[in-house]
Amino acid sequence: MSEIIRFESALLGEHYYKIKHSSGLDIFVFPKDMTSTYGVFSVSFGGNVNEYLCNGERVTIPQGCAHFLEHKLFENEDGSNADDIFASLGAYDNAYTSNERTAYLFSATDKVDEAISQLLYFVTHPYFTKETVKKEIGIIAEEIRGCVDDPYDRCYMNMLGAMYFENPVRNEICGSEESISKITPEVLYRCYKDFYTPENMVLALCGNVTPESVLEIVNREIGDGRRDFAARLESFDEPKAVKNAFVEKIMPVGKPLFCIGIKDCEIPASAFERYRRTEGMNILLHMMFSEAGEFYLEMLESGIVSPGFDSGYSSSAKTAYVMMSGESDSPEALLEKIREHIAKCRRDGLDRSDFEREKRCVYASYISDFDSTEDIAFALTSYAYDGMDLFEYPKIIDSVTFEYVCELLDTVFCDEYFTLSVVRPENERER
Amino acid sequence: MTEKIIKKDGALRFHVINTDKFKMSRLSFNFILPADKERSPLTRIMLAVMMRGCEKYPSIVSINKRLDELYGATVSWRAVSVGERHIFRISCEILSNKYRLPEDKTDILCEVAKVILEILFNPRLDKNKLLSRPNFESEKKLAIDAIKAKINDQKAYSAERCRRIMLEGSPAGISAEGSVEQIEGFTLEQVSENIEYFLNNSALECYYIGSDDADGVISLVSDAFSKLKRGEKEFVGGEKPLIRGEDEPLRSVTERMNVSQGRLNIGYTCGVIMSDADYPAMSLFNEIFGGSSVAKLFINVREKQSLCYYCYSSYHSATGTVMIGCGIKPENREKAFAEIEKQLLAMQSGEITDEEIKTAKRTVISGARQIYDSPSALEAFGFRRILAGLSETSEELMEKIQKVSKEEIVRVAQRVRLDTVYFLYGDGEEEFDDE
Numbered sequence: 001m002s003e004i005i006r007f008e009s010a011l012l013g014e015h016y017y018k019i020k021h022s023s024g025l026d027i028f029v030f031p032k033d034m035t036s037t038y039g040v041f042s043v044s045f046g047g048n049v050n051e052y053l054c055n056g057e058r059v060t061i062p063q064g065c066a067h068f069l070e071h072k073l074f075e076n077e078d079g080s081n082a083d084d085i086f087a088s089l090g091a092y093d094n095a096y097t098s099n100e101r102t103a104y105l106f107s108a109t110d111k112v113d114e115a116i117s118q119l120l121y122f123v124t125h126p127y128f129t130k131e132t133v134k135k136e137i138g139i140i141a142e143e144i145r146g147c148v149d150d151p152y153d154r155c156y157m158n159m160l161g162a163m164y165f166e167n168p169v170r171n172e173i174c175g176s177e178e179s180i181s182k183i184t185p186e187v188l189y190r191c192y193k194d195f196y197t198p199e200n201m202v203l204a205l206c207g208n209v210t211p212e213s214v215l216e217i218v219n220r221e222i223g224d225g226r227r228d229f230a231a232r233l234e235s236f237d238e239p240k241a242v243k244n245a246f247v248e249k250i251m252p253v254g255k256p257l258f259c260i261g262i263k264d265c266e267i268p269a270s271a272f273e274r275y276r277r278t279e280g281m282n283i284l285l286h287m288m289f290s291e292a293g294e295f296y297l298e299m300l301e302s303g304i305v306s307p308g309f310d311s312g313y314s315s316s317a318k319t320a321y322v323m324m325s326g327e328s329d330s331p332e333a334l335l336e337k338i339r340e341h342i343a344k345c346r347r348d349g350l351d352r353s354d355f356e357r358e359k360r361c362v363y364a365s366y367i368s369d370f371d372s373t374e375d376i377a378f379a380l381t382s383y384a385y386d387g388m389d390l391f392e393y394p395k396i397i398d399s400v401t402f403e404y405v406c407e408l409l410d411t412v413f414c415d416e417y418f419t420l421s422v423v424r425p426e427n428e429r430e431r
Numbered sequence: 432m433t434e435k436i437i438k439k440d441g442a443l444r445f446h447v448i449n450t451d452k453f454k455m456s457r458l459s460f461n462f463i464l465p466a467d468k469e470r471s472p473l474t475r476i477m478l479a480v481m482m483r484g485c486e487k488y489p490s491i492v493s494i495n496k497r498l499d500e501l502y503g504a505t506v507s508w509r510a511v512s513v514g515e516r517h518i519f520r521i522s523c524e525i526l527s528n529k530y531r532l533p534e535d536k537t538d539i540l541c542e543v544a545k546v547i548l549e550i551l552f553n554p555r556l557d558k559n560k561l562l563s564r565p566n567f568e569s570e571k572k573l574a575i576d577a578i579k580a581k582i583n584d585q586k587a588y589s590a591e592r593c594r595r596i597m598l599e600g601s602p603a604g605i606s607a608e609g610s611v612e613q614i615e616g617f618t619l620e621q622v623s624e625n626i627e628y629f630l631n632n633s634a635l636e637c638y639y640i641g642s643d644d645a646d647g648v649i650s651l652v653s654d655a656f657s658k659l660k661r662g663e664k665e666f667v668g669g670e671k672p673l674i675r676g677e678d679e680p681l682r683s684v685t686e687r688m689n690v691s692q693g694r695l696n697i698g699y700t701c702g703v704i705m706s707d708a709d710y711p712a713m714s715l716f717n718e719i720f721g722g723s724s725v726a727k728l729f730i731n732v733r734e735k736q737s738l739c740y741y742c743y744s745s746y747h748s749a750t751g752t753v754m755i756g757c758g759i760k761p762e763n764r765e766k767a768f769a770e771i772e773k774q775l776l777a778m779q780s781g782e783i784t785d786e787e788i789k790t791a792k793r794t795v796i797s798g799a800r801q802i803y804d805s806p807s808a809l810e811a812f813g814f815r816r817i818l819a820g821l822s823e824t825s826e827e828l829m830e831k832i833q834k835v836s837k838e839e840i841v842r843v844a845q846r847v848r849l850d851t852v853y854f855l856y857g858d859g860e861e862e863f864d865d866e
Contacts, residue, residue, distance in 0.1 A: 011530075012454075033452065035803045087725040088786070090793025109797045138737035145692045146740055146758055151583050252689045254579030292495035300491070301565065306573055327580065357496070361503030364526045368455045373804070426689065 002224075004211050009391040012370055016380070016390070017211040022224040024199030028380040029214050030206040030373075037112045037207025038373035040381050041119050042103035045069075045195035047173030054194050054231045062182040064140070064175015065191050067097040069126075071136055072188060073104070077127040082118065091115045099169050100316055103381065107374065112208050113217060120203070120221035126192045128185040141177050151251045151423045159259040159323070159421035162244040166236040169319050198222060199229040204380035206373040235318075240265045241416040248422040255306075257423040258331035260338065262322035264412060267315065271386040272396065274315060280400045280408050281313035283362060285322065287354045287405070288345055295341050304334050317386075322412070331422045342413045350409065355402045366393055432803060434813065439653040441663035442633075447649075448640040448809060454530060456641020457806035458544060458648065459522035461814060462633035463666065466602050471517045472574075472609025474629055475510050477622045478519060479570040480562045482508060486553040488546070497546055502526040504543045510607035513818050514704075514749030516669030517607045519633070521547060522807070527642045540641070544648045548655045554626060561623045575611050585694055585855065586741070590756045593696035593853035596684050601673060603750045630656075634664035636814060640806035667820040670704040672751030675850055682851040690857045693761035697771060698754050698851035703843060705748040705819040711831040712839040716847075717746035717753060718791035719840070720778060725790060727774040732757060738767045749818075753847060761856040768852070778844040781837070788837055795832050799825045 002022050008015040016030035047067060051060050074082040074095070086093035091108035104123050108115040147153050157172065164170045174180075205214060242263050264281075268274045289295055289311040299305040309326035328334045369375045376390075383390045432452075437445040464474070488494040498504045508521040525543050555563055581588050598604025637652060639645040682698075703713040721728035721744025732742040742757035759767045777783075802808040802825055812825060823831075 036797075036801050081725075083724045084790075087723060087790045087794060090790075090797040092794075092797075107801075109800045110793075135737055139733060139740060142692065142737075142740035142758060142760070145760075146586075149585055149690045149692050253583050254581065255576055257583070290495070292492055292499050294492060297490055297492040301569065303569065303572065306576060327576070357499045360532070361499050363532075364502035364530070367526065367530050368524070371453050371455055371805075 002215060004215075007389055007391050011394060012367065012391070014370060019211060019215060021198065021215075021218055021222070022226065023218075023222050024197070024226050024229070025218065025222060026202045026384050027214060027218060028202070028204040028384060029209050029211045030204075030376050030380060031209055032206055032373055032376065034207050034373050036107050036109050036373055037115070037205065037209060038105065038107050038377040039116055039119050039203070039205045040103050040105045040377045041123050041201065041203050042101050042381050043196050043201045044100065044385060045102055045191070045200070046098050046100045047171065048099040048168035049233060050168060050171065052194070052231050052233050059190065059194070061187060061191060062175060063171055063179040064173070065183060065187060066102050067174050068136065068140060068180060068183050069188050069191055070095045070097045070102045070104075071140065072128050072132065073123055073126060075127060075132055076122060076125060082122040085118050085122075086115065089115055089118070093119070097173055099173065099319070101385070105377070113213060116205065116209075116214065116217050117221055120218065124196070124222065126189065126196075128188050130185060133183060133185050133188065137180055137183070140174060140180055144172075144174050144177055144180075147172075147174060151253045151257055154249055154251065155257045155259045155325070155421050155423045158247045158249060158423075159261045159419060162247040162419045162421060163242045163261045163263050163321060164238060165243050166238050167319055168236070194231040197227045197229040199227070200231075202381050202384045204377045204384065206376040206380070238265060242419040245418060246420050246422075248424055250426055251423050253423055253425050255327050255329060255425065256331055257327055258325060258334070259421045260324040260331075260335060261419045261421070262413060263417045263419070264313075264315070264320040264322065266411070267318065267320050271388050274317075275386075275388065275393075275396045276399050276404075277320075277408070278313055278315045279362065279396055280405050281322065281412065283355065283358045283400060284405045284408050285311040285313060286358045286361070287350060288341065289324065292357075293354075299334065299337060304328055304330060304337060331420060335418070335420050339415075339418075342409075345409060350402070350406055352402055355405060359397065359400070362397055363394070366397070432809075437649060439649070440657065440661065442661035443635045443653060443656050444637070444666070445645070445649050445652070446636065446638045446810075446813060447645045448638075449642065449645070450640070451642045453641060453806055454527055455806075456525050456527055456540065456643060457522065457638065457810065458525060458540065459520060459638045459810060460547065461636040461638075462519040462629065463636065463664075463818075464517050464519070464629075464633050466512065466515050466517045466605040466607070468605050470625065470628070471510065471605065471607040472613055473617060473621060473625050474517075474519060475607055475609070476567070476570055476574055476614065476617060477562075477625045477629065478508055479574065480566045480622060481550055481554050481626070483566040483570065484555050484563065485550045486555055487549045489555055494546065494550070498543070501537070501539050501542050502531075504539065506543070506547065512603070512607060513815070514669035514671055515602040516818060517605075519629075523547065525641070529642065538647060540639075540643050540645075541647045541651060544651050548651065551630065552655055556623070561619050564619055567619045567622060571614055571617060574608070574614050578608060578611055578614075582688065585688070585690055585692070586756065586758065589694035589696050589853060589855045590754060592684075592686070592855070593698050593851055594754060596682055596853055597698035597752065597851040598673065598750065603671065603673065631659055631661055632664075634666045636666065636817060638810045638814070640809055666817055669818050670706060670749050672702040672704050673700050674702060675700055675848070681849065684852075685854045685856070688855060688857065690855070693759045693764060693854065693856040694756070695759055695764055695767055696754065696756050696853040697768070697849070698752055698853075699775075699847045700751060700850050701746075701753055701843065701847045702751045703748070703846065704751045705815070706821055707751075709839070709843050710748060711828070712835045712843045713746060713748070714795055715788065715791045715832065715835055716778065716840050716843050717744055718795055719783060719787050720744045720753070720774065721755060722746075722791075723794060727777070728755070728757075728771060731774055732767055732770050736766070736770060738763050738770065742767070742771070752850075764854060764856075772849070775844070775847060779841065779847070781841045783837055783840060785837070788840065792832055792835070796829045799829050799832070
């Protein structure tokens with residue numbers, strides 16, 4: 001029997017249902033009065049898997065497998081394509097692969113039940129042949145070349161590569177032209193069998209949906225038999241300090257781009273604590289570096305940074321870092337200023353009214369996420385993998401105190417955790 | 432969801448859509464001016480400098496601090512080209528009053544509007560009525576940097592280059608950004624004097640979409656503008672189909688850059704603008720040709736021939752043009768070009784299946800329906816139609832789309848003519864000749 005739990009938020013005037021399906025699949029249904037219904041069917045299998053253990057066997061796969069598999073699942077055995085089917089429903093479909101996950105999605109304004117069935121069908125019916133895999137290698141190679149020419153993407157990936165020794169986020173999600181040439185139907189079927197099991201997947205829907213109708217569709221498409229998920233990723237040993245403090249690349253850009261990374265290896269084991277740390281860090285970064293702060297004004301007025309200077313903290317179960325990015329005529333000088341500013345904040349202390357103001361922004365930003373069925377479906381998905389309830393978030397904001405933020409300031413920014421990645425225009429090669 | 436139009440005077444109108452559907456509301460100011468080669472770039476720099484500080488909030492930081500107090504309200508601005516018009520749009524995303532913290536009685540919407548009005552009406556001027564020189568110099572440099580940074584995104588860069596080459600010599604081809612040389616020549620005096628021109632000569636369409644009562648904000652804005660004698664302004668306009676003489680040669684430009692992927696962009700004229708009765712058929716033509724991942728271009732150029740990662744067409748209804756973009760290996764240029772032309776020819780000779788038409792109709796209709804899910808889409812739909820001189824609702828558009836026949840799609844396809852070819856490719860590859 002599948003169990004249905006209802007979650008409610010008085011603050012937002014919204015509710016959703018969590019269904020633990022008998023197959024092991026976690027289903028989230030968020031009814032919302034919008035024209036479009038959004039669905040995300042995802043699997044915990046992403047670009048950071050290059051090696052895993054399954055039933056005692058060690059399996060090594062070429063880089064870029066998860067992303068390749070994402071492309072190929074759209075093709076069905078009868079020659080039809082998921083894109084055609086969704087288009088014939090007037091719906092939009094797509095997919096993406098991140099480090100941790102692969103997500104398949106649709107947005108529909110009509111025939112929602114049919115769209116949900118189709119989403120479940122194409123993701124659970126793999127079909128690959130030598131020919132279809134070979135053809136895809138050409139398409140993905142072009143996609144890789146497009147990424148290679150994208151200076152923002154290069155700057156970011158170089159930062160991750162310089163920051164980490166072992167963490168697989170340093171690898172390209174799409175793989176390389178060389179690695180994808182090793183992908184065969186057998187490799188794809190193997191990955192599919194090992195990772196695409198209901199227990200390792202989440203279905204999240206927001207819009208014109210009810211838990212009853214969704215449950216009926218899932219029972220029909222997935223069946224209620226439980227299938228065990230046995231693949232395990234090995235943990236890696238990542239030193240606290242960065243691999244390289246500086247990395248640079250010459251590309252055709254208007255002015256230098258930079259990504260400053262600050263590696264954070266103190267990742268709390270509990271999801272609540274990790275979310276709290278993430279919020280605390282984001283509030284702290286805003287207090288210190290946002291466009292409402294004196295530091296930004298000083299950098300802008302002295303011409304060291306351009307508008308669009310951004311800072312944020314990103315974290316997942318195994319990876320966390322601060323990233324500051326933007327354009328600057330002199331990224332090295334900016335990094336120096338950032339270090340000085342951190343030292344100054346530590347010396348002089350933070351301002352409590354800045355903290356209160358930032359907290360208010362974080363609160364409003366949480367509320368604003370509930371205006372879009374897309375945002376809600378994605379938020380449900382990421383909270384699901386962490387075992388968190390989306391409506392618990394205000395509790396996380398409340399738990400972030402001024403004292404906690406001051407403590408983060410004192411502990412996160414160590415010199416050996418910094419890395420600077422720069423993409424420089426050709427004419428500055430000598431500098 | 433009904434829209435109320437409140438005409439305050441001959442140059443200012445308010446559009447109000449009151450709905451409880453959204454937790455964030457949208458307030459926006461659309462200043463409409465003719466595309467002007469000299470003045471538009473000047474106006475962009477002027478707005479950029481004004482957004483850096485005013486009398487009450489002297490720096491960008493003090494403006495942002497105030498907005499953060501107002502629950503992180505966001506204020507952004509941009510210049511948008513719609514055919515022969517340039518629109519300078521300031522838009523705000525604002526938390527609805529009902530989500531204020533319990534003890535707070537601030538009217539967030541009115542407070543945000545006051546910040547905008549301070550920026551527009553009480554700029555920071557010195558005794559010679561000049562804006563801040565350091566901010567002016569800084570914004571000039573940033574605008575030049577932004578033009579230079581366009582090469583960072585080659586997909587967008589090549590699409591824009593193709594458009595510019597195609598529209599060169601037409602008012603629709605005037606860039607609101609200007610050129611590096613032009614911006615370098617601007618003086619602080621010119622930019623400061625432009626404030627008065629800007630406020631006095633633009634038609635202003637304001638939108639409020641959200642759950643709060645808009646009366647307060649309407650009086651604030653109309654009181655501020657009624658002090659100026661703005662007279663009657665034209666809200667409709669800007670659309671004009673690009674028409675090329677029979678004997679004019681193909682525009683073809685090839686450029687090199689240090690990149691590994693080639694970018695092929697093609698401009699076609701079709702002569703159909705939004706106010707044309709053929710607009711619904713043209714939208715369907717574009718959808719079937721290259722508007723989606725089941726379109727002819729995607730299926731044939733990408734899926735069947737593996738020539739590229741992307742290949743799309745987009746229909747520009749203000750100029751009556753269809754633009755193609757694809758990312759290819761440089762040596763595949765001829766093959767990709769031939770395949771794109773072949774697909775167009777197929778549509779012109781009626782090779783369109785009922786299934787393709789049915790699918791395109793569903794997709795276009797679904798898009799028209801979805802505007803109700805987003806305040807910015809609601810505004811974009813309505814505002815674009817004001818410029819076209821239309822009053823159609825999205826339901827009326829859906830009905831027209833539904834009625835389009837295959838013959839009409841073939842007929843508009845036959846109006847599509849090759850006009851401009853732009854190719855960007857990498858160094859170290861062999862030279863390609865222009866055709």
